[in-house]
Amino acid sequence: MHPLYNFLLLAYYFLIRVASVFNKKARAWIAGRRDWQESLSEKISGLRGREIIWFHCASLGEFEQGRPLIEELRRRNPEYRIILSFFSPSGFTVRKNYQNADVVVYLPLDTPSNARLWIETVKPVMAFFIKYEYWFNFLKELKGHQIPVVFASAVFRKEQLFFQWYGSWFRSQLDNISWFYVQNEASGEILQSLGFGNVTISGDTRFDRVSTTAANAIEFPLIGKFCGNYQIILGGSTWPEDEAILIPFIRENAGRMKFILATHDVSESRIHSLETSLGVPFILYSALNEENAESAGVLIIDTVGILSQLYRYARLAFIGGAFGSGLHNILEAVAFGIPVFFGPKHDKFWEAAALIKSGGAFSVSRYDEFRDHVLRILPDQEEYKRISRICRDFIQVNRGATNIILDGMKDILLTSGGKK
Numbered sequence: 001m002h003p004l005y006n007f008l009l010l011a012y013y014f015l016i017r018v019a020s021v022f023n024k025k026a027r028a029w030i031a032g033r034r035d036w037q038e039s040l041s042e043k044i045s046g047l048r049g050r051e052i053i054w055f056h057c058a059s060l061g062e063f064e065q066g067r068p069l070i071e072e073l074r075r076r077n078p079e080y081r082i083i084l085s086f087f088s089p090s091g092f093t094v095r096k097n098y099q100n101a102d103v104v105v106y107l108p109l110d111t112p113s114n115a116r117l118w119i120e121t122v123k124p125v126m127a128f129f130i131k132y133e134y135w136f137n138f139l140k141e142l143k144g145h146q147i148p149v150v151f152a153s154a155v156f157r158k159e160q161l162f163f164q165w166y167g168s169w170f171r172s173q174l175d176n177i178s179w180f181y182v183q184n185e186a187s188g189e190i191l192q193s194l195g196f197g198n199v200t201i202s203g204d205t206r207f208d209r210v211s212t213t214a215a216n217a218i219e220f221p222l223i224g225k226f227c228g229n230y231q232i233i234l235g236g237s238t239w240p241e242d243e244a245i246l247i248p249f250i251r252e253n254a255g256r257m258k259f260i261l262a263t264h265d266v267s268e269s270r271i272h273s274l275e276t277s278l279g280v281p282f283i284l285y286s287a288l289n290e291e292n293a294e295s296a297g298v299l300i301i302d303t304v305g306i307l308s309q310l311y312r313y314a315r316l317a318f319i320g321g322a323f324g325s326g327l328h329n330i331l332e333a334v335a336f337g338i339p340v341f342f343g344p345k346h347d348k349f350w351e352a353a354a355l356i357k358s359g360g361a362f363s364v365s366r367y368d369e370f371r372d373h374v375l376r377i378l379p380d381q382e383e384y385k386r387i388s389r390i391c392r393d394f395i396q397v398n399r400g401a402t403n404i405i406l407d408g409m410k411d412i413l414l415t416s417g418g419k420k
Contacts, residue, residue, distance in 0.1 A: 001169035005136060006111060013109055024267070028089035032106040037117050043103045044122065050081045054124040056107060058133050059088035061329060063095055064308070065153050066130040068208040068402040074100050076406065083122055087133065094305045110135035119145055126413055128152055139176040148178040148412050152405055153205045156187040157348065163190065179412050181405045184350050200408065203401035204351070210308070210335035211395055217312045217336075223260075225293040226283075227313050230258040231378060234314035236307055236333060237264040240273070241323035242343065245367045247277060249374070254280045254297045260310060262301035264320055264328065271302050308332040315378065318370070322346045322363070334360065335395045337388040339377060341370060351394075360390035 019026035044052070055070055057063040063086070070082060084101035086092040096104050108114040115137040127142055127149045129135075142149050156162070162171045174196065181202040182188050188201045235246050238261060250259050263270055275282060282298035301307065308329075311317060317333040322343030330340045330352060340361045346352040355361035364370045377384055 002136075005169075009110055025089050028093065029106075032089060032092060033108050036106065036108045036114075037121060040103075040105055040118070040121055043105065044083065047081045047102060051079065052081045052083055052122055052124045054083045054085065054122060054127045055101070055130070056085045056127065056133055056135075057087075057091055057130045059086065059091040060094055060304075062130040062133070063091050064209050064329070065204070065206050066128065067100075068205045068212070069128060069152060069405060071100050072402050072406055073409075080125075083124070090304070107135070107138075110137045112137050112141075115141040119147070126150065126409070131155065134170075134173070136170075136173045136176075139173060143176040149176065150405070150409070150412060151177055151180050153202075153401065154180050154182045154187060155184070155348075155350075156182065156190045158190060163194075179408065181401070181408075183401075186350070200404065202404040203398055205401045205405070206329065206331050207395055207398040208400070208402045210329075210331045211399055213308050213332065214312075214335035214395075218306075218309045220306070220309070220313075222288045222290070222293050223285075223299065223310065223313060225290070226288065226296070226299050227258060228294060231315040232258050232260060232313050233374070234260040234262070234310060234317045234333075236262050236311070236317055236319050237328035238262070238318070238320035239264055239324055240277075242318060242320040243274065243277065245343075245364065245370050246318055247279070248367050249371055250298060251279055252371075257297075259298045260301065260313065261298060262307045262310065266302050266304055271300060274300060311336045311338060314338050316341065316374065318342065322352075327352055330355070330361065331395065334391040337392045339384070339387045339391070341373070355391070355394060358390050358394065360387055360394055 016026050016029055020030045053073065055066055057066050070084070073080065074082065081102045082100065083103045083105070084098060085105050085107040087107050092104065092106055098104055108118060118138065119141045124147055127147060129149065129151050131153050139149060161167045162174065171194065178198065180191055180196065180199045182191070182199060183204040185201055188199050191199045235242065238246065261274065263274060278298060280298060281296045282300055283292055283296040285299060285301045285303060288299070301310070311333045314333065314336070316339045318341045319328050319330045319333060321328040322345045324345065327342055327346045327349050330342065333340050334355065340355070341364055342352065342361070344363055344365045346363060352361060356363055362373050364373065377387065
């Protein structure tokens with residue numbers, strides 16, 4: 001199975017190279033890994049003699065999940081140097097200048113030779129992988145060098161490859177992981193049923209992150225001027241299927257409410273498509289100024305990296321992705337105490353189910369469902385306060401994963417031989 005895994009990785013690399021001819025993101029993926037070893041050696045040259053902890057995130061969402069760990073580790077143990085790697089250009093591009101990491105780089109393709117060169121170059125005393133990133137050659141190489149590996153905010157489900165009848169090889173690769181900090185009891189039970197005792201149910205570090213974000217929300221004066229005294233409905237990380245529900249509501253309520261739309265994809269073609277479909281006056285965030293801030297009823301966010309802060313302006317939010325492959329982060333909005341809406345495909349997201357059950361979130365499949373809920377909630381101040389309280393309490397009771405993980409870090413280092 002190992003040779004097949006390596007072959008599939010090379011096939012994936014070939015497909016990315018082909019796609020890079022016409023796809024900007026694929027080009028960035030290739031360019032970011034060009035001469036990676038020389039670049040990495042140069043970047044860490046000033047860290048020689050220091051103990052390095054390596055954090056790896058797939059993309060921007062996983063970074064936000066790992067960020068509380070990085071920042072609290074920096075506060076507790078400033079003697080450690082931190083290397084942060086990304087798989088996706090969308091994460092690297094936004095956070096390449098992140099100040100709480102000493103080095104930010106792309107992770108090279110998970111080949112045996114790349115994994116060996118990476119570990120020999122970085123020489124980390126510990127590695128953190130966030131949520132889903134299982135790169136088996138890197139994990140094998142880390143285990144071979146007796147470097148402890150922690151999976152933080154991990155989630156396991158019975159339908160994953162590890163737990164299928166044909167998944168024995170993939171399941172065996174989990175033996176290379178020193179400790180699993182999982183988000184929920186279901187994940188812990190699945191691992192423990194397979195004989196893994198190195199499991200702690202820590203919760204999700206996203207709760208710590210969104211709580212900090214909400215408590216220290218950044219003000220955007222021009223967006224505040226755009227909002228004025230209007231009630232704001234915000235579409236966060238939306239796709240066309242989500243907008244098919246939002247846009248009719250926008251058209252029906254133009255002039256009575258205002259709307260902020262932050263699409264998942266901010267490419268020029270995607271923004272243009274959204275502009276064409278709206279049918280009401282709008283303004284782009286990049287064009288917002290003192291003179292025009294109050295004039296439009298719809299603000300389209302055509303940049304990345306600020307969405308989590310914008311929920312402070314919203315009365316409620318529609319979070320995208322749940323008509324397609326996966327619901328985007330609802331906790332960023334919930335932390336501000338606002339009701340959240342999303343599509344029907346949210347089964348993989350326990351927080352969505354928990355909030356629906358408690359009454360803080362609403363899953364909708366049709367426009368009329370969304371409209372009826374919104375027009376019921378917004379005019380009813382007591383109902384709105386009740387839902388808002390549910391949302392805030394949900395964040396509060398689920399905080400604490402960061403401390404649980406870092407409190408266990410010292411013991412893992414000692415028992416795994418990663419600290420002398």
